[in-house]
Amino acid sequence: MAERVTLLTLAKDLGVSRATVSNAYNRPDQLSAATRARILARAEELGFAGPDPRGASLRRGRTGSVGVLLDQGLSYAFSDPTAVLDLDGLATELQQDGLGLLLHSGTRSRTDAAVIAAAAVDAWVVRALPQDEPAVAAVCAQNRPVIVIDQPRTPGVPLVGVDDTCGAQLAVGHLLELGHRRIGVLAVPLRPDGYQGMVDTKREQFATYDVMRIRLAAVRGAVADAGLPADAVCVVECAINDVDPGALGTYQLLELDDRPTAVLAMSDQLALGALRAAAEMGASVPGDLSVVGFDDAPAASTSHPPLTTVAQPLGERGRVAGALVRAALAGEDVTEPELLPVSLVVRESTAPPRSAPSR
Amino acid sequence: MAERVTLLTLAKDLGVSRATVSNAYNRPDQLSAATRARILARAEELGFAGPDPRGASLRRGRTGSVGVLLDQGLSYAFSDPTAVLDLDGLATELQQDGLGLLLHSGTRSRTDAAVIAAAAVDAWVVRALPQDEPAVAAVCAQNRPVIVIDQPRTPGVPLVGVDDTCGAQLAVGHLLELGHRRIGVLAVPLRPDGYQGMVDTKREQFATYDVMRIRLAAVRGAVADAGLPADAVCVVECAINDVDPGALGTYQLLELDDRPTAVLAMSDQLALGALRAAAEMGASVPGDLSVVGFDDAPAASTSHPPLTTVAQPLGERGRVAGALVRAALAGEDVTEPELLPVSLVVRESTAPPRSAPSR
DNA sequence: TCGGCGTTCTGGATCGATCTAGTAAAGACT
DNA sequence: AGTCTTTACTAGATCGATCCAGAACGCCGA
Numbered sequence: 001m002a003e004r005v006t007l008l009t010l011a012k013d014l015g016v017s018r019a020t021v022s023n024a025y026n027r028p029d030q031l032s033a034a035t036r037a038r039i040l041a042r043a044e045e046l047g048f049a050g051p052d053p054r055g056a057s058l059r060r061g062r063t064g065s066v067g068v069l070l071d072q073g074l075s076y077a078f079s080d081p082t083a084v085l086d087l088d089g090l091a092t093e094l095q096q097d098g099l100g101l102l103l104h105s106g107t108r109s110r111t112d113a114a115v116i117a118a119a120a121v122d123a124w125v126v127r128a129l130p131q132d133e134p135a136v137a138a139v140c141a142q143n144r145p146v147i148v149i150d151q152p153r154t155p156g157v158p159l160v161g162v163d164d165t166c167g168a169q170l171a172v173g174h175l176l177e178l179g180h181r182r183i184g185v186l187a188v189p190l191r192p193d194g195y196q197g198m199v200d201t202k203r204e205q206f207a208t209y210d211v212m213r214i215r216l217a218a219v220r221g222a223v224a225d226a227g228l229p230a231d232a233v234c235v236v237e238c239a240i241n242d243v244d245p246g247a248l249g250t251y252q253l254l255e256l257d258d259r260p261t262a263v264l265a266m267s268d269q270l271a272l273g274a275l276r277a278a279a280e281m282g283a284s285v286p287g288d289l290s291v292v293g294f295d296d297a298p299a300a301s302t303s304h305p306p307l308t309t310v311a312q313p314l315g316e317r318g319r320v321a322g323a324l325v326r327a328a329l330a331g332e333d334v335t336e337p338e339l340l341p342v343s344l345v346v347r348e349s350t351a352p353p354r355s356a357p358s359r
Numbered sequence: 360m361a362e363r364v365t366l367l368t369l370a371k372d373l374g375v376s377r378a379t380v381s382n383a384y385n386r387p388d389q390l391s392a393a394t395r396a397r398i399l400a401r402a403e404e405l406g407f408a409g410p411d412p413r414g415a416s417l418r419r420g421r422t423g424s425v426g427v428l429l430d431q432g433l434s435y436a437f438s439d440p441t442a443v444l445d446l447d448g449l450a451t452e453l454q455q456d457g458l459g460l461l462l463h464s465g466t467r468s469r470t471d472a473a474v475i476a477a478a479a480v481d482a483w484v485v486r487a488l489p490q491d492e493p494a495v496a497a498v499c500a501q502n503r504p505v506i507v508i509d510q511p512r513t514p515g516v517p518l519v520g521v522d523d524t525c526g527a528q529l530a531v532g533h534l535l536e537l538g539h540r541r542i543g544v545l546a547v548p549l550r551p552d553g554y555q556g557m558v559d560t561k562r563e564q565f566a567t568y569d570v571m572r573i574r575l576a577a578v579r580g581a582v583a584d585a586g587l588p589a590d591a592v593c594v595v596e597c598a599i600n601d602v603d604p605g606a607l608g609t610y611q612l613l614e615l616d617d618r619p620t621a622v623l624a625m626s627d628q629l630a631l632g633a634l635r636a637a638a639e640m641g642a643s644v645p646g647d648l649s650v651v652g653f654d655d656a657p658a659a660s661t662s663h664p665p666l667t668t669v670a671q672p673l674g675e676r677g678r679v680a681g682a683l684v685r686a687a688l689a690g691e692d693v694t695e696p697e698l699l700p701v702s703l704v705v706r707e708s709t710a711p712p713r714s715a716p717s718r
Numbered sequence: 719t720c721g722g723c724g725t726t727c728t729g730g731a732t733c734g735a736t737c738t739a740g741t742a743a744a745g746a747c748t
Numbered sequence: 749a750g751t752c753t754t755t756a757c758t759a760g761a762t763c764g765a766t767c768c769a770g771a772a773c774g775c776c777g778a
Binding site: 016017018019020023030031032035055057058059060061 | 725726727728729732733734735
């Protein structure tokens with residue numbers, strides 16, 4: 001059995017120094033073309049595939065990969081179109097520096113934090129995790145750059161996110177303007193405990209997913225500013241951000257005594273669930289029920305009817321995060337960027353309530 | 360500015376040896392609980408987040424991550440439901456050993472191969488790449504375990520795949536039995552060059568995506584066995600495996616003089632495109648056109664009409680690959696496993712051709 | 719002939735940990 | 749008391765590369 005071939009093996013074999021062999025791979029200008037060719041040729045013969053990345057990364061202090069910490073399992077992440085777009089933007093940006101993505105998911109177990117601590121990466125990107133996730137603490141404890149996408153919003157950690165307050169206001173404002181006076185909110189999880197159903201104020205206040213806390217506060221604020229009572233909005237939390245729970249949540253909203261005339265879904269996935277539930281119940285959208293989504297995911301424009309939704313610059317978000325990572329790795333001080341802007345895209349899923357006065 | 364804290368810093372500070380500090384993290388049974396507590400407490404004070412993974416991975420020879428080489432950009436990979444399911448199965452399996460996934464995509468550039476060579480991983484999983492992809496060569500040149508999912512089929516490299524020949528035969532057999540005598544095939548790419556349109560025999564023979572070559576050969580074989588002429592099947596290649604190109608390809612098939620009565624799509628994504636194209640052309644499925652898919656992706660059962668398709672055990676595939684990786688890393692000899700079985704799921708997108716004799 | 723200069727190559731220090739073999743002290747057994 | 753075990757810890761070698769300061773060499777101009 002052949003010994004493991006290293007730079008030293010090769011150097012001895014050829015009668016040159018390790019440094020020269022190393023240079024053949026990393027600094028072609030530091031040696032003559034002839035020696036370089038000789039080295040590479042012999043390397044090929046001996047089955048040497050280039051310097052071992054482990055040694056190199058120890059010496060250099062760089063590994064060439066960026067850790068990405070995602071919520072839940074990876075399958076969930078892949079099934080969420082917004083996550084996919086974030087990852088894609090991130091990957092394209094990082095590819096410019098030849099950086100790969102090391103995917104890990106935070107699953108609230110202790111052992112997991114140890115795995116995170118043992119991951120050799122140059123920087124971390126954390127996406128859409130709750131505040132109290134131990135893996136996030138593990139990531140921040142390492143002395144590497146950390147960029148957060150969406151949440152958790154942690155002081156001192158650069159955040160790439162959108163203006164959620166504004167987004168929620170736009171959506172509510174649109175519905176109020178249409179004349180809706182009773183609004184059902186379909187929330188993505190407030191805490192990662194799989195709860196599905198009505199949300200009370202206590203749960204709302206102690207939500208560990210910051211984004212939902214912020215958005216719900218904005219919704220309540222807008223409703224109060226319009227002079228409506230607090231119970232003009234009722235919130236149903238969906239266990240996970242997917243179409244099925246969205247449909248289920250919609251049933252739960254429409255079973256209420258004082259039935260809402262509009263549903264504000266905190267993601268397009270949930271909104272698609274709302275559309276499906278409405279269709280199954282024989283309620284027409286937007287005639288019997290208005291539906292507003294959030295994200296402007298690709299599916300929003302092709303649904304029936306096409307969704308009115310709050311558009312986030314999705315690919316952009318990942319790219320900005322990637323740019324921050326690159327800057328941080330280049331030694332620049334990264335300061336927290338502005339929140340990205342959102343806008344309301346009005347399509348065909350919203351209309352005035354059937355019985356409403358035309359305002 | 361604080362110095363970088365290492366095991367040595369901590370050891371000196373506490374008056375113990377490096378080894379003891381290391382053991383505090385990796386082998387709690389090798390020292391007294393008291394010393395361990397003292398070490399961990401002081402580590403916390405000094406902001407030491409545990410042994411640096413780079414040093415550890417050099418010494419141990421393990422990095423705790425598995426490289427995954429995907430076709431095209433990552434966004435494509437994420438948009439393909441079968442890829443997502445593979446990744447998910449892989450991730451769940453590897454998570455048991457605390458292994459993370461390092462994603463890279465092969466993009467046929469030279470520099471890219473260098474990036475691959477510089478990635479510190481314990482093993483590679485290659486999924487659905489063409490034979491001649493340079494990144495695959497780079498991966499195999501390293502002396503680490505390599506597992507291939509689907510393709511390229513390389514002698515000596517363990518492959519996890521399905522019985523494509525059987526799958527193609529099942530699909531064609533089903534259509535022939537229904538009485539179809541003219542079958543259009545919608546192929547996923549044969550080469551990664553973005554070509555969309557009719558495929559001639561030369562292109563078919565020199566396909567660099569092995570799976571398509573195998574399936575097309577099986578289709579032709581089955582048709583010949585049924586005593587039909589070779590031109591009973593015509594093949595249109597779609598530029599990428601997605602719904603839109605599938606619809607486009609269907610238009611191209613139905614424009615032919617001798618219009619096929621059935622479409623055999625080599626993926627469910629393409630089949631969904633065929634359904635859409637048929638709907639847009641006002642052709643009813645399965646009345647005017649039968650459509651068979653391949654994969655049994657989640658969307659196959661919820662489409663209109665639900666797709667008849669060749670079912671692959673998708674999550675299973677990733678899991679098996681993950682299990683092979685684990686076995687290989689555990690030092691076991693991994694031998695190539697059997698191809699996973701496929702089966703035909705008959706739903707509502709196939710029927711006898713309108714004008715056909717009932718056989 | 720000699721100093722100065724650029725090119726090409728080398729030796730040794732270094733990155734930060736883990737492993738192996740082994741020591742010192744305390745307790746157990748005869 | 750003497751020997752054997754067990755526990756708690758340590759010293760030094762080692763993993764495989766990269767970086768840095770400088771050596772050897774040939775070449776040029778004065």
